[in-house]
Amino acid sequence: MPRPEELRLTEYGSEDSDYDEDIFNNSIIHSYEKKKSRCTRGKICGVTMLGVTLLLTSIVVTVTVYPYFPRSCDTATGLLPGDIIPVHYDLWLYPDLTTLTFQGKVEIQIKVLKRTKCIVLNSLDQNITDIKLKQKDGTLLMTEDFSFVSEHEFLVIPLRAKLEEEDYTLVIEYEAEVRHALKGFYRSYYTTSSGEKRVAAVTQFEASYARHAFPCFDEPQYKATFTISIVRDTEHTALSNMPKNATVAYGEGGLLLDTFEKSVKMSTYLVAFMVMDFTSRSTTTSSNVLIRIWSRSETEHQTEYALECAKKLLEYYEGLFGIPFPLPKQDLVAVPDFNSGAMENWGLITYRETSILYDKKETSNSFKRRVVSVIAHELAHQWFGNLVTMKWWNDLWLNEGFASYMEYVASDVVKPEMGMQMYLQKNGMQRALSADSFSNSHPISSEANNPASIAEMFDAISYRKGACIIRMLNEVLGDKLFYEGINSYLTTYEYSNAEQGQLYTAINETAKHMDQAIDIGEFMGSWTLQMGYPIVHVKLTGENKVQISQTKYKFPGEVETESPLGYKWHIPFWYQTNEETGSNNFLWVSEDSVEFETKENTKWILGNSLARGFYRVNYDAENWGKIIDLLHNSHTVFHEVDRMKIIDDLTSISQVVDDVDITLALEASLYLRNELSLYTLTGSLTSLSRIIGKLAVLEEYGDEINSFFLHIMEPVVKRIGLEPKEDDDFQTGLFRGEILTEVAQHGYQPAVDYAHKLYQEHISTGQQVEANLYAFVYATVAMNCTEKEWEAIFQEYTKESLQSKQRYLMKALASTFNVDIVKKLLKYTMDEKMIRRQDARIVLMHISMGSYPANYATWDFLRENWAFFYEEFGHTNSGFDLLIESVIGQFYKKEDIDEVNKFFDNKDDLGSIERGVKKGLEAASHRREWLKKHKEHAGGWLKVNFPRD
Ligand code: BES
Ligand code: ZN
Numbered sequence: 047m048p049r050p051e052e053l054r055l056t057e058y059g060s061e062d063s064d065y066d067e068d069i070f071n072n073s074i075i076h077s078y079e080k081k082k083s084r085c086t087r088g089k090i091c092g093v094t095m096l097g098v099t100l101l102l103t104s105i106v107v108t109v110t111v112y113p114y115f116p117r118s119c120d121t122a123t124g125l126l127p128g129d130i131i132p133v134h135y136d137l138w139l140y141p142d143l144t145t146l147t148f149q150g151k152v153e154i155q156i157k158v159l160k161r162t163k164c165i166v167l168n169s170l171d172q173n174i175t176d177i178k179l180k181q182k183d184g185t186l187l188m189t190e191d192f193s194f195v196s197e198h199e200f201l202v203i204p205l206r207a208k209l210e211e212e213d214y215t216l217v218i219e220y221e222a223e224v225r226h227a228l229k230g231f232y233r234s235y236y237t238t239s240s241g242e243k244r245v246a247a248v249t250q251f252e253a254s255y256a257r258h259a260f261p262c263f264d265e266p267q268y269k270a271t272f273t274i275s276i277v278r279d280t281e282h283t284a285l286s287n288m289p290k291n292a293t294v295a296y297g298e299g300g301l302l303l304d305t306f307e308k309s310v311k312m313s314t315y316l317v318a319f320m321v322m323d324f325t326s327r328s329t330t331t332s333s334n335v336l337i338r339i340w341s342r343s344e345t346e347h348q349t350e351y352a353l354e355c356a357k358k359l360l361e362y363y364e365g366l367f368g369i370p371f372p373l374p375k376q377d378l379v380a381v382p383d384f385n386s387g388a389m390e391n392w393g394l395i396t397y398r399e400t401s402i403l404y405d406k407k408e409t410s411n412s413f414k415r416r417v418v419s420v421i422a423h424e425l426a427h428q429w430f431g432n433l434v435t436m437k438w439w440n441d442l443w444l445n446e447g448f449a450s451y452m453e454y455v456a457s458d459v460v461k462p463e464m465g466m467q468m469y470l471q472k473n474g475m476q477r478a479l480s481a482d483s484f485s486n487s488h489p490i491s492s493e494a495n496n497p498a499s500i501a502e503m504f505d506a507i508s509y510r511k512g513a514c515i516i517r518m519l520n521e522v523l524g525d526k527l528f529y530e531g532i533n534s535y536l537t538t539y540e541y542s543n544a545e546q547g548q549l550y551t552a553i554n555e556t557a558k559h560m561d562q563a564i565d566i567g568e569f570m571g572s573w574t575l576q577m578g579y580p581i582v583h584v585k586l587t588g589e590n591k592v593q594i595s596q597t598k599y600k601f602p603g604e605v606e607t608e609s610p611l612g613y614k615w616h617i618p619f620w621y622q623t624n625e626e627t628g629s630n631n632f633l634w635v636s637e638d639s640v641e642f643e644t645k646e647n648t649k650w651i652l653g654n655s656l657a658r659g660f661y662r663v664n665y666d667a668e669n670w671g672k673i674i675d676l677l678h679n680s681h682t683v684f685h686e687v688d689r690m691k692i693i694d695d696l697t698s699i700s701q702v703v704d705d706v707d708i709t710l711a712l713e714a715s716l717y718l719r720n721e722l723s724l725y726t727l728t729g730s731l732t733s734l735s736r737i738i739g740k741l742a743v744l745e746e747y748g749d750e751i752n753s754f755f756l757h758i759m760e761p762v763v764k765r766i767g768l769e770p771k772e773d774d775d776f777q778t779g780l781f782r783g784e785i786l787t788e789v790a791q792h793g794y795q796p797a798v799d800y801a802h803k804l805y806q807e808h809i810s811t812g813q814q815v816e817a818n819l820y821a822f823v824y825a826t827v828a829m830n831c832t833e834k835e836w837e838a839i840f841q842e843y844t845k846e847s848l849q850s851k852q853r854y855l856m857k858a859l860a861s862t863f864n865v866d867i868v869k870k871l872l873k874y875t876m877d878e879k880m881i882r883r884q885d886a887r888i889v890l891m892h893i894s895m896g897s898y899p900a901n902y903a904t905w906d907f908l909r910e911n912w913a914f915f916y917e918e919f920g921h922t923n924s925g926f927d928l929l930i931e932s933v934i935g936q937f938y939k940k941e942d943i944d945e946v947n948k949f950f951d952n953k954d955d956l957g958s959i960e961r962g963v964k965k966g967l968e969a970a971s972h973r974r975e976w977l978k979k980h981k982e983h984a985g986g987w988l989k990v991n992f993p994r995d
Contacts, residue, residue: 119164124198124496125265126167129160132263132270133213134308139231139260140277141247141321146224146233148247152260154216154270158209165209165216168257168264169194169201170230176219177203182212199254199497201261218261228884230258231319234383236342239847244342246322248381248396250389253439253504254497256314266313266435267543275305278321285340286319287312287393289375310372310392311541313435318391324379329353331361335371341380341403344847351404352378355418358460359425366456367429368533369540376428378402378421382849383884385924388420390427390449397424398884399849410817411780413850415464419453422460426452434536437543439500443490443574444546446504447512450474451520454513463776468725470517471657471687476694476729478510479662482578483698485604486964490515491546491574498958502927505961507577514660515573519566521658522618523557531556546574564634569616573660576609581699582617582635584653585666590646594619594653595639599662601702601972614638615661622655622688623648629655629685650676652684657691664699670710677717686723693718693730697737701976708737708980709987718758724781727762731755731788740976741985743898743938750988752792757992759789768800770816783822790826801826809838820851824858836867844880856885860892865899872907876914883918887925894933901936908933909949920957927962934966938973946970 120127134155141148150172156165165179179187190204203216224247225232234246249259257264276284277296284290288307296303309317325346328338337356339349356378364370373393384398400413401420409417430452431445454474458466481487490507494500520528531553535544538552550567557566573579580596587593598613600606606613617635622628625645633642644651650672653663665673673692676683684692697711715734721727738754741747762785766778774782790797805827808815815823828839836859843855859871874880875889894904908915908930919926934946950956950963 129162135272137274151219161208163205163208165203169261170199170257172220172222174220178217180215228385229255236382248320249318252315253500262314264314269311272309282321284321316392318394336375339378348403348405352402355421390424392432395424418457422456423449423453434539435543437545439494442503443508443512446508450509450513451516472729474513481506487577489577502958527557572615580615580661583664590644620655623651657687662695674714686726690726690729694733697733708984749994750992753992755792779818783818787822821854828858828862857892861896927959931962931966935969937970
């Protein structure tokens with residue numbers, strides 16, 4: 047059964063939320079907080095958990111039950127007041143990996159910019175045992191009792207007298223838990239091959255979790271330097287952003303204290319430290335930066351590839367940005383429990399294992415591509431994000447969009463065989479356009495003023511649309527001006543913060559000698575300040591005239607929210623015609639409608655050539671006809687990226703523009719039978735699922751859909767063959783498995799048999815299935831397996847220590863058509879011993895995408911256990927929003943949609959999943975409307991063209 051939409055499973059934008067082990071909520075310090083006092087389930091609460099010794103030595107400061115703030119302690123906005131800024135932090139930590147608690151002491155040198163009677167900083171879930179405020183000469187100043195404002199995660203320290211505009215030192219001692227949730231300073235577990243359980247303590251601070259580990263000014267504009275020291279035992283290694291400076295004995299018990307060099311000036315969300323027993327391999331770049339890849343020792347041999355990529359990429363970026371990497375070392379660490387894909391902490395980048403480990407024999411080409419692109423992404427942040435940081439989270443897209451763009455640009459340089467420019471189109475552009483077509487999308491630059499709304503910013507719009515519009519800017523400027531502008535921006539604002547306007551100013555300055563037709567800020571603003579994108583309508587009017595107009599892409603009947611720019615864009619329009627064959631013919635379309643002349647004998651025109659602009663192109667019927675004829679008769683007239691874009695635009699536009707018939711898209715897609723570009727072929731199949739996926743819900747078209755797909759796919763299967771070959775190129779290896787999985791799902795017997803054969807061989811000889819066929823073999827076998835076979839695969843999953851293979855096994859386990867078996871897996875997602883918490887939402891997503899009955903089962907399961915999942919994933923961006931959106935978005939029956947509405951109606955606070963629910967409901971209603979309107983027509987086309995035997 048075809049999947050209704052491409053599996054929009056992303057690792058980004060995903061972090062974990064509070065868990066029910068927030069042991070400090072009942073401590074005396076939090077006594078006035080009304081928020082979550084969840085110290086239940088037989089857990090030891092409060093400070094007692096920290097152990098007797100610690101308790102005896104700690105000075106517990108009592109706090110007033112009702113906080114008293116002097117008048118100046120205005121905390122209403124939820125943002126730090128800005129009258130005090132941090133200059134330097136000395137952070138001392140003593141984590142205990144047995145009790146999973148830590149003691150901390152932070153000394154913050156602060157500068158008072160405006161006289162104030164109140165110190166406000168961020169802190170969460172810390173048991174504060176002492177606070178001191180010192181003047182420059184060391185004299186202690188009196189403070190009032192401190193309090194917490196839990197709603198804003200503030201620690202408020204009122205003062206007896208106003209602080210002068212001078213420097214002070216704030217010293218805070220505290221105790222806290224090495225958390226269970228995958229954020230702040232948290233624990234990660236792994237088991238060695240001999241069955242020993244090990245623990246590591248690691249950090250994840252973006253976006254607002256540094257405050258979970260130490261009291262600090264946790265907003266990106268408060269940059270400061272950091273000197274970090276960590277107490278550890280001899281079995282463990284401690285790492286931080288900077289290289290280690292010194293190790294000395296600590297106390298009598300054989301402990302050591304590592305102190306790291308003072309950092310460069312940086313934002314709190316980029317601070318990182320960890321204590322673990324991993325091993326590393328290292329290399330040095332041409333500019334003498336030490337690069338080390340760390341992982342649990344059993345996977346050390348899987349770090350070579352990452353090492354090679356990291357070295358090449360770092361060297362490449364130093365040249366590209368014209369700025370040397372400022373730190374002496376760059377560590378990259380594979381963390382066994384990691385909520386998102388990776389995190390760009392300066393000098394100490396952390397990764398999910400699947401984003402960094404690579405085994406020549408066991409890792410598929412797909413994960414090989416993932417590894418290089420994640421490394422490229424995080425290393426790009428070292429400049430774009432770390433050196434220059436957005437002033438506030440509303441400009442997150444600058445960070446994430448730029449790094450996402452670099453994933454493709456830089457990987458393409460170090461791994462040209464991977465086809466990263468095509469991947470940008472398939473993974474970046476197609477998905478961004480899809481995500482941004484909803485009326486519940488949002489402008490890329492949006493307000494975000496609290497942790498939940500900040501978390502919501504880490505979405506496809508910031509990342510994928512961000513990447514696409516930065517690329518569009520690059521294409522408009524050309525490489526030279528673009529990178530000169532970037533260099534000027536980075537050097538102007540290094541170790542500081544900037545807003546998007548300042549990027550544009552830097553580029554305008556750089557480009558001023560060029561005869562610029564348009565102001566960069568105005569051009570880019572039209573893409574960042576309003577949501578959505580245009581359809582550019584192109585009409586050949588005869589006499590070699592072309593008329594171009596723009597309208598917002600929107601579904602019929604959609605009510606537009608207002609846009610400050612009236613949904614008009616500055617559109618860079620590249621085109622190609624039969625007479626002007628290059629792809630660089632260009633004009634700006636900034637008005638509602640524009641007319642221009644082409645060469646004589648122009649018979650057809652293709653807009654947005656090389657798919658550089660973030661928009662779709664629609665044509666008059668005749669021009670569509672000619673483009674489709676060309677696809678059928680000489681498709682190589684168009685670049686492979688254009689072919690993919692044509693099918694994507696056509697299938698998408700046929701959903702919203704009445705004049706463009708759905709069957710036109712189906713007709714056009716038949717050319718894919720001859721498509722040799724595997725990116726274009728597979729990317730176009732995803733686009734086609736917009737039509738086929740909707741019909742597939744109804745089952746009555748099952749056979750026709752299968753023949754339609756097999757008609758398109760059979761030639762490619764014949765061409766590349768079932769079996770891997772010695773001389774397969776990268777992309778053939780990459781796509782064979784994906785293609786075979788698809789055809790097997792549509793009932794292509796040779797592929798089904800082949801999967802079973804390979805599985806049987808594996809069972810009888812114990813030999814591993816080849817990496818690139820692994821997903822295909824297991825998914826195909828699991829599709830129609832017995833419970834016993836399913837259990838056997840589950841056993842393999844439990845024993846597998848390579849997480850990328852585990853991922854494929856999860857997908858296979860989730861894709862069985864037997865819903866009773868699926869229900870078992872649903873339950874496992876609540877049990878960490880069965881499925882790592884980092885993977886729970888991924889498994890749920892796979893299940894819901896597996897089949898329609900499985901989607902219903904997932905919905906029922908989530909509703910039954912809503913409290914658990916909402917508690918676990920609902921508060922921050924855990925990827926849970928994507929899951930909910932996808933589950934709801936597959937519905938089309940009125941009663942189902944009503945039920946969803948009813949379920950969410952009485953839930954007042956949906957936290958960071960609110961937009962997901964809205965988008966899901968919107969997708970369901972589109973699906974419903976579409977079926978009403980097009981079912982007969984599209985289904986009829988299938989029945990005529992692909993009749994049952
Ligand atoms: N800065 C993010 C990590 C992050 C994600 C922090 C979500 C807070 C919330 C990092 O640079 C990133 O974008 N990671 C991606 C991987 C990337 C290759 C798309 C991720 O985690 O998926
Ligand atoms: Zn990023």
